[in-house]
Amino acid sequence: MVDLGDLWKRIRSRRDRELNDEQAAAPLRSPQTLDLAIAPDDPLVHYFQANPGVVDMDALTLDSPALAALREADVRLVVPLVSQGELIGMINLGERLSEQEYSADDRQLLNDLAAQAAPAVRVAQLARQQQQEARERERMEQELRVARLIQQTLLPRELPDLPGYEIAAHYQPARAVGGDFYDFLYFEDGKIGIVIGDVTDKGVPAALVMATTRTLLRAAAERLSNPSTVLERVNALLHPDIPPRMFVTCLYALLDPATGRISFANAGHDLPYRHSASGVEELRATGMPLGLMPNMTYEETEVILAPGESLLMHSDGIVEAHNPAGEMFGLARLEARVAAHQSGTGLISDVLSELAAFVGDEWEQEDDVTLVLLQRSLWAEEEPMVGDLSGAGATEPAPPEWRLLATFSLPSEPGNERRAMEEVAAVVAALPLSAAKLERLKTAVAEATMNAMEHGNQYRAEEPVTVEVLTNDQSLAVRIHDQGGGAIIPRSARPDLEAKLAGQQKPRGWGLFLIENMVDSLNIHSDESHHVVELIMHLSSGEA
C-alpha cells in the first residue's frame, strides 16, 4: 500500500527546511492541473515509457507537440507515472519556489514518489473506470427496459378472431430490442389489415421510430383504402422526421375475409411466403423502405388466399440468425419449413424448433424474430359451394365495401329460427329485394339458423347463434355464426327423393339443399371453433 500522506509529509518537511520561517508559514502553493491532451503517437509518450524517472524538459530534443505544450506551460520537470509499461499520468513541476535548480535529492524523491504513486493512481483509475462502466451498463439496461416497454406495449395483445381463418403471431425480442413490430387493423367493412415491419437500429431510438410508424400507419389506413397509398403516405410523413441513417421496412396486407382477397404493398420488407396447392411462392410487391427517401410510390399486388392456403410473414431476424459456425439460417431453410406444412397449423412452432436446432444452445439472439401466419381454413368442399362472394377472378375491380346493417344473437333454442328470419326480414325491408327473393332469403336464414343451433351448438341455449346483416349496395349478405367448428359442414348432394320414398334413406336432409337453392351465393367457413354460413342475395334496383 502506498502511503501518499507520508510522501507529502516528506516533501513538506524538506521544503520547510529550505525556506525561512516566514516563507514556511505561507501555505504550500496548491497543485494546479495542467489540461494537456497528448496524442497516443506523440514521441514524448514513447520516451516516457522507455525512460522511467524524472525528465528534464529542457534536456529533451523531440519533435513533440506535447513537449512544446509542456514547455509553454513552464513545466521544468516531468515525472511520468508508468504502470505496467503504460503511461497513466504525469507529475509536472514548474520552477522551484526557491528559484533554485532541482537537486539530485529532489529528483530521487520524485522518482520514489512516482514509483509509489503510479500503481496507486492506476488502481484509482481502474476503480473509476469500473464505476463509469457500471453506470453505463445501468443506463443501457434502463434504456433496454424502456425500449422493450415501448415495443411490447404497442404490439397487439390479442390476435384477430376471424371466422374461417387462423391467425398466429410470434415475437421474440433480441436482448438489444431490434425494432420489429406487427399490428392488426380492424375495419368496419370486415377487412383486416396485417402489418409487419422492422426498424433499423436497436434500443430506444428504434422503439420510438417503431411507435411513430405504427401510429402513422394506423392513421393512414383509417383514411386510405389501398395499401400502396397507405405506405406512400406514411413514407411522406416519416421521411422528414426520421433520424439519419434510420428507416423502416414494412409489409402491409389488407385481407377481405369474405373472399380471401389480399391486397398488399411492401416497403422493402422480407417477402412473405404463400403456400398453395401449387407449392410455395414468394409474394412480391416492390417499394423502398419507409423514411429512406421522399416521394416514394409503392407497387400494389393482389392475391386470393384460397381455402386451405396460408401466408407466412417474417422478419430478417430468422433468416439472418447465425449458427456457431457462422452460417446463416437463410431463406431456403425457412421456405423448406413452409413447404413441409400442407396447412399452416404448427408452422410457427416448427420454424422456431428448426431455428433453435440450427443456432444451438449458446445462441445470443442477434435480432428480433417475428412471424405472422395467416391460414385460411378449408371450405366445406375444395371448391366454393355455389359462387364465391367475389363473383369473379382477381382481375375484376373489387366490389364496393360491405356495411354492417345489423347484428344480433339468439339462444340456441328450438323455434328461434323464426326469430332470426323475422329480424332479418325487418332489417332488409328497405332494401330493393323482390317479394319472392325476400321469401327465399327468409327460408335460407331460418334453415341456416336451425343448422347452427342444432348441429353447431347442439341446441345448448347458452351458446348463441350470431347473425350479421350486411350490404354493399349491390348485394345483401347474412352471416350466421355458430360455436361449433371442427367438423366440416358437408356439401349437400341433391337429396334422392325416390330413395327416401322407397324407405332407403331417411326423409330428412333438406336443409342445406334448400339454402343453396334459395340464395344467389352460399359460402361456408369452418374452423376449429366456429362455422359461418354466409348467404348472399344480389340486390336490384329494378326489382319491386
Added chain:
Amino acid sequence: MQRLQQDFSASVRYPDAGRPVAIIDLQGEVNSFAESALNEAFGVAEAQEPEVIMLNFSAVDYINSTGIALIVALLARARRANRRLLSYGLDDHYEEIFRITRLADFIGVHPDEESALQAIA
C-alpha cells in the same frame, strides 16, 4: 316470440267428391313441432281408406326443412298404401320449394280445393 307446439294444428274432413277423399286442413307452422299432430291427422284420414288425401296448406305460413321431411314421410306412407296425395293452397314461395325438392313430381299441387277436387274427378 317463443313459438310453441300450439302453432300447428291439423284436422281431417271428408268432402263429398264422388269418391273417397280425405282433406287434412293444416294450420300454422309445419316444422318439427307439427310432427305428432300431422301424423295423427294422417292416421285419422287413412282410417277411412280414402283413395286420395289432400293437404290443405291455405292456413300454413311456414314450412321448414323438417316440415318437408314430414311431408316426404307422409308421401312415402301414402304411396305404400296406393293412395294419391294432393296439395292445395301453397303460396308461391312454398310452391317453388315443392318444385325444387321435386315433391311436386309426386304430390299434385293445386291452387285451391276446387281445382284439386276437379283434378281427381
